[in-house]
Amino acid sequence: MQRVTVLSGGMGGARFLQGLLHGIRSRSIVGLAPQAEVTVVANTADDIWVHGLKVCPDLDTVMYTLGDGIDPDRGWGRRDETWSVRTELEAYEVEPTWFGLGDRDVATHLVRTQMLDAGYPLSQVTQALCRRWDTGVRLLPMTDDRVETHVAVPDDASPSGRRVVHFQEYWVRLRAAVPAEAVVVVGLDDSSPAPGVVEAITEADLVLLPPSNPVVSVGTILGVPGIRDAVVATKAPVVGVSPIIGGTHVRGMAEQMLTAIGVDVSAAGVGLHYGSRSTGGVLDGWLVDEADADQLGALDAAGLAARAVPLYMTDPEATAAMAAAAIDLVR
């Protein structure tokens, strides 16, 4: 297998990609060519305009992580970050105060915003930004169109009993600590895949769904008209890795999002939500953690090649082993 395409969100996807690349470079993944090319189709529905800057959290997390610029402790933003801009914006009492931009990170957003203002589509902007970072992958936004995930949360002060907040406000300000009553992805239905996205899927030798959020990361990517069809149609095997271990997410908030859309919060629940391509879904194989081995029967019954292996991405070696196991499912 030469051409691998990964549909990725932020932290989980980036860490999975780090392991995948490690496995390719160390030739520890049976079935993948040593010179395998990896294309990443990244979620952009978390994007937000803040302080006049276009911020693309998932694109940047992938870019910084693979380019060795990520803060490894936080898992997002830049290493050796400084926070003067944030301090000053707070002194000016400018909203939103809950979304703090690091100074190094601001530079990325300045370059991006200026290029967008000059008329370049996000895909070209991303390519330009990646020139600086030796990511080892081709990084594509899922779409060049503006798509934004919003979340309905309870609000007693509102006549409807609800209010709708941007995904980042739900995640960063509310810390995903209140129930998500609904997820609305504004602009999704009218969006188009960015140049190269559909081809990257249909012409791939392998399509991987990393343990990213199945609703607001992989779910929105698949929701861009044309992308799900490409995944269903590709001749490449499609394998996913469960973001749920033992009934909850390892990081992020898959649990809240799955609950919002009425999907069982379990490794099998997510696998069945994606569904087998043999029955109209998007997967051929589904990897679950050893803790969830009891769910293999249900997955098998649904037509999915499934296996239980350790799914904690503790280091690139462990993650490469996960990727190898995923690929072994469909070799």
Next chain:
Amino acid sequence: MQRVTVLSGGMGGARFLQGLLHGIRSRSIVGLAPQAEVTVVANTADDIWVHGLKVCPDLDTVMYTLGDGIDPDRGWGRRDETWSVRTELEAYEVEPTWFGLGDRDVATHLVRTQMLDAGYPLSQVTQALCRRWDTGVRLLPMTDDRVETHVAVPDDASPSGRRVVHFQEYWVRLRAAVPAEAVVVVGLDDSSPAPGVVEAITEADLVLLPPSNPVVSVGTILGVPGIRDAVVATKAPVVGVSPIIGGTHVRGMAEQMLTAIGVDVSAAGVGLHYGSRSTGGVLDGWLVDEADADQLGALDAAGLAARAVPLYMTDPEATAAMAAAAIDLVR
């Protein structure tokens, strides 16, 4: 005298204002009320759009200096500044690399740019920014319109033998080290005074021209249609302080700019360039340094009340004494 209006550029003007306010607060300026209100009309022709941000060097130098946020050693930008954004923009190889923005400073420009993009005029943006800074003055941009000073410099590679650069490029990148063959203030003729500017001059009890650049600072302010007329018409006395001492400027590049417009680089030369209001100019009084006492005769002959006193703004006390001497000329 209760209402004082000052037409100011950046560093020289800001330092003069610092001394003036010190003098008012310490009641060391005879003729000025202890509660005298100072309005500053600041040059905006140095403004530049850089990395998508609207930067207003003179407004910010006045705001930071009077708000005690200035870097006292550089005389511009923020104290305790960090430079992560600049480092990152350089890593992205984004032009211009010669115009470095400090991180704290960037926050000011983000707030300004976002407000301008939202439709607020610069005067309202400036007022909003000043809410944070206890400047002790009312700070007005000379105009809400886009006005930009450009400088023609020699260029052998150009068919005309010249090329025209933004003022900031001349100052920051070329360090004013090449001859300025011409100064063109783009947009000046079509600009209008910002709200309150004309009234601040016509209703003042005193108008002061600090030792700012007579060409690209005070000169551009006076060039906004309506402002020069207001200075000529006001009942208030108008007194200026020479930026030239002993045949050269103390800081900045008045020498280069005066040469560009064919004005003698001397204290008297600048005073005569401004001219006496009795003969169509804008001044009633003109303060020169002790080193230029020999030029008092020429100034007197031109109808200007002139005096020679120490003009080095070494500290707020010395500067307050200068302001006191300027006012004493016309009391």
